[in-house]
Amino acid sequence: EVQLVESGGGLVKPGGSLRLSCAASGFTFTNAWMSWVRQAPGKGLEWVGRIKSKTDGGTTDYTAPVKGRFTISRDDSKNTVYLQMNSLKTEDTAVYYCSSGGDYWGQGTLVTVSS
Amino acid sequence: EIVMTQSPATLSVSPGERATLSCRASQSVSSNLGWYQQKPGQAPRLLIYGASTRATGIPARFSGSGSVTEFTLTISSLQSEDFAVYYCQQYNNWPLTFGQGTKLEIK
Numbered sequence: 001e002v003q004l005v006e007s008g009g010g011l012v013k014p015g016g017s018l019r020l021s022c023a024a025s026g027f028t029f030t031n032a033w034m035s036w037v038r039q040a041p042g043k044g045l046e047w048v049g050r051i052k053s054k055t056d057g058g059t060t061d062y063t064a065p066v067k068g069r070f071t072i073s074r075d076d077s078k079n080t081v082y083l084q085m086n087s088l089k090t091e092d093t094a095v096y097y098c099s100s101g102g103d104y105w106g107q108g109t110l111v112t113v114s115s
Numbered sequence: 116e117i118v119m120t121q122s123p124a125t126l127s128v129s130p131g132e133r134a135t136l137s138c139r140a141s142q143s144v145s146s147n148l149g150w151y152q153q154k155p156g157q158a159p160r161l162l163i164y165g166a167s168t169r170a171t172g173i174p175a176r177f178s179g180s181g182s183v184t185e186f187t188l189t190i191s192s193l194q195s196e197d198f199a200v201y202y203c204q205q206y207n208n209w210p211l212t213f214g215q216g217t218k219l220e221i222k
Contacts, residue, residue, distance in 0.1 A: 035211075037159075045151075045159060045202055047211040063210040064116075097158055102149060102206070103170065105158035 002026035002104045006096065009109030012088055016113070020083040022098030022106055029079040031055065033101050036072060036083045038094035039108075048096070051081060065091075088113045117141050117205050121214035127222040130193050136217045138186040138203035147207035150179055150188045153216075154199045162201075163188065193219075 008020040022034070035050040049062040051072045060072050071084040081098055088111075095108040118141040128134045138148070146166040151159040161170040163179035166186060176191040190197055198221050203214040 044216050045153075045204075045213045047204075047213070050211075061209045102151075102164070102204070103161055105160075108158055 002100070004098050004100065004104055004106035006098055006106040006109040009096065009111045011112045011114065013115050014088060014090055014113055016088050017084070017086045018088065018111060020085070020096055020098075020109060020111070022081045022083075024079045024081070024098075024100065027100065027104070030076045034072075034074060034081040035099045035102070036081075037097045037099055037105075038092075038111075039097070040091075040094045043094075046094075048083070085111070090114060116210055117144060117208055117212050119203055119205055119212050119214035121201075121203055121217045123217060124215070125218045125220060127220050128193055129222045130195060132193055132222075134190040134193055134197075134219055136188040136190075136201055136219070138181075138188070138214050140184045140186075140205055143183045144205040144207035146182050147205055148179075148181070148186050149204045149206065150177075151202045151204060151213075152197075152199045153202065159202065190219075195221075 003025045005023045012018050033052050036048040038048050049072045051060045069087045074081045090113050093113045095110050097108045098106045120139045122137045148166045150163040153159045162173050162177050167179045178189045180187050200216045200218050202216050
């Protein structure tokens with residue numbers, strides 16, 4: 001059974017940092033392109049960024065509002081993908097989901113940026 | 116950035132009836148289009164990819180059609196569990212983008 005389990009969400013002040021983790025199981029993680037998608041309260045879905053498999057170069061792409069502030073990385077030995085979020089803004093408040101290529105999704109973790 | 120526009124914003128349909136949801140892309144996405152269902156408090160669920168291919172385990176009452184810039188999701192006979200928000204999403208160009216969603220509600 002495929003499982004994606006996010007962790008690391010919480011309350012942080014504007015300008016602060018947070019690192020989210022997503023532990024994967026039930027599929028071949030090393031071959032997967034992994035993504036982070038967020039959803040602000042009561043709003044729609046926004047693709048935050050993705051990391052390709054190492055076989056496909058391991059490169060990352062980000063949506064414009066987070067470029068330069070967020071970094072996605074992966075540890076294939078731990079079947080885990082990370083989202084490092086720096087210089088957080090109130091508009092980054094959202095539920096953050098990790099996804100394997102859009103097929104499988106975690107349950108999400110809430111990030112609240114507030115003073 | 117490719118803008119995805121869904122219509123209508125809200126669709127009221129009775130159980131057992133057909134629902135037709137539309138999605139338009141601001142430029143060609145070929146057939147690189149997916150549809151997702153999301154219920155309150157849950158993660159999105161992939162229904163359709165490649166514009167018309169049902170994902171694993173998705174009932175046959177869900178069908179997708181279209182290409183280039185115009186797409187449709189049809190639910191042939193609505194069941195109670197189908198009332199949710201539906202999103203289209205293009206994966207032809209980065210950044211991947213979603214439509215704003217169509218809320219399918221019980222009439």
